Amino acid sequence: MARYIASKFFFTLVSLFVLISLTFFLMKIIPGDPFMSEKAIQPQIKARLMAQYGLDQPIPVQYVRYLGNIIQGDLGVSMRYQNQDVTGRIAQTFQPSLQIGIFAIIISIIVGIVLGMIAALYHRKLIDHIAMVLAIIGIAVPSFVLATLIQYVFALKLGWFDVMGFSKPSDFVLPVVALAVQPIAFIARLTRSSMLEVLNSEYIKTAKAKGLNGFTIMTRHVLRNGVLPVVTYVGPMTANVITGSVVIEQIFGIGGIGKVFVESITNRDYTMIMGVTIFYGVILMLARFVTDILYVLVDPRIKLTGKKGA
C-alpha cells in the first residue's frame, strides 16, 4: 500500500512539474515584458525593474528560480497591478469559490446516487426513463447556459433570489445548482448502470435466497458495491466543478478565483493567469491522487501489484 501511494504521489508530482514548466515556457513565448504597459518608462528604471524581478537573467536561471519560488508558494507579482502578489490574491478570493465548490460536490454525490438508485430499482419503469432523460439533458446542457437559464427564471422572472451578489445564504442556491447539475447527471448514470449490474449478480440472488430482507440487501450488499464507480468520478468531477465555477462566478457576480481568472484573461495579466492555472492544477491533481487512494481503499478487489489499475 505504502509503495502504491508513493508511486501515485510521485506521478502526481511529475504531472505538476510538467504543468508548471509548460506555464513557464509559454509565458516566455509571449513577446514583450511585464513593464510594456507603463508609458514611456526610462531605460535605466526599466533595467532596474527587470533586475529586481530577475528578468535580466538567462532563461534557465529564471526557470530554476521560478520553480524554487513556487515550491515556497510564491507565484510572482501581478503584471497589471504591480503591488499585488498572485498568491495573496488567490488567498483572498479562495473562500467563496471553495464554498460553492464543496457544496456543489456534496449535493452532486447525494442527489446523483439517490437518483441513480431509484432509476436502477425501477429499471425500465417510468421513473427510470424520466431520470435518464433528465440525466442526458443535464450532461448535454453546458453549465454556463444552465446558469443563465436558472438566473433568468428564478431570479429575474420569479424574483425568488437575487440576480447577482454573494452575501447571504440564499445567494448560494443558484450557483450551486448550476454547478451541480452536470455532476449529478453523470453520477446518476454511473450509479444506475453499476447498480443494475450488482442487482443481477449471483451474490444478490444468494442474499435473497437466504431470506434477507430487502433493506439489508440494499444497504449491505447493493449499495456498497453499486456506489464504487462513483469514487472514480471524484477527480473528473472536481475538474468539472472548477471549470464550471470560472463562468458561473462571472454570471452570478461572485468574487471568487474564477472571476479573478476571467479578469486576468481579459486583462492579459499573464502572471496571474499562470498562477491561477497552477493553483487549479494543484487542486485537480490532488483530487486525482485522493481518488486513486480512495479507490483502492474501498475496493479490495483491486490488486496493488498490477500498477496499471485503470
Place this chain on the structure above:
Amino acid sequence: MAANEKKTPNPTTADVTIDPTTQQKSMSLLQDAMYRLVRNPVAMISLGVLLVIIIMALAGPHMVPYNYYSNDLMNTNKPPSAEHWFGTDNLGRDMWVRTWSGAQISLLVGFSAALIDLIIGVIYGAIMGYKGGRTDEVMNKISEILYSIPYLLVVILLLVVMEPGLKTIIFALAVTGWITMAWIVRGEIIQLKNRDFILAARSMGVGAGRQLFRHLLPNALGPIIVTVTLSVPNAIFAEAFLSFLGLGVQAPISSLGSMINDALQGWNLYPWRMWFPAGLICLTMLAFNLLGDGLRDALDPKLKK
C-alpha cells in the same frame, strides 16, 4: 460441414482466404449495427436533428438578405419579426444569420477537432498497443501525464499565448483531446493482437502496417466510432465555453458561446438574443450525445442494459 470446410484450406491459399473473411466479418458487424441503429428511434431522431442543423448551418445564412457583420444601428434589439426571423442584437445585426453562422463555427470546430483526435489517437494508440513492452509503457506514461493536466487549462493557456482565432482553438483542442482515443485503440489492439487470425497473418509474414490497417483497426471500428461521436460535442462545448470567456473566435465572427455572453447584458429586456443561440447549442449537444449513446448500444450490444 462448416467444420470440414475450415480444415481444408492449405497454408498457401490461406493468405487469400483470410483477407475476405475478416473483411466480410467486419462488414456484417457494421450492417448488424446499422440494423440496430435504424431501429432505435431516439438515435434516428437525433441523427435527423443533426442533419437539419448541419443543413441550416450551411444554408441558413443565405436565406435572408443580411450578413453576420453589418451593423444596423437603427434596428437594434428588435424582437423576432417577419424581417428578422430571430430578431436583431445590440448592434442591429440579424440574429438568424448570426445564429446559423455560429452553428457553422461550432460544427467546424467539433468535426475538425474530432478528426484530428481520431488521426493522432489512432496512430499513437496503435503504436502503444501493437508494440507493447517498453514502448507501450513509456508512451502510456506520457499520455497519462498529459491526461492528468486539466485540458481546459492547457487550452486557455495556449489561447492566451497564441493568436486568437479558429485555427488556434482547433489546434489547442486537438493537442489535448486525442488521449482518450489513443487509450481506446490501445485497449482494443491489445485484446485483438493475440487472436488466432492475427497470429495466422503474422505467421504468414504480413507486415505490421498491413496487420494494423487490414486486420486490427477494422475490428476495433465500433469503439472508435463511438469515441469520435462523443468527442464532437466535447469540442463544441469547449469552443462555446472559450468564446463565452472571450477567448474564442474574434468579433465580428459569431459564435454561439460569445452570442450567449453578449446576450447576458440585455437578458431581461431582449431574451430572444439568449434563447436562439442557447437553444441551438443545447439541441446540438443533446443530439450528438444521444446519437453517441445509440451508436454505442448498436455497436456493442453486450453493453446494452
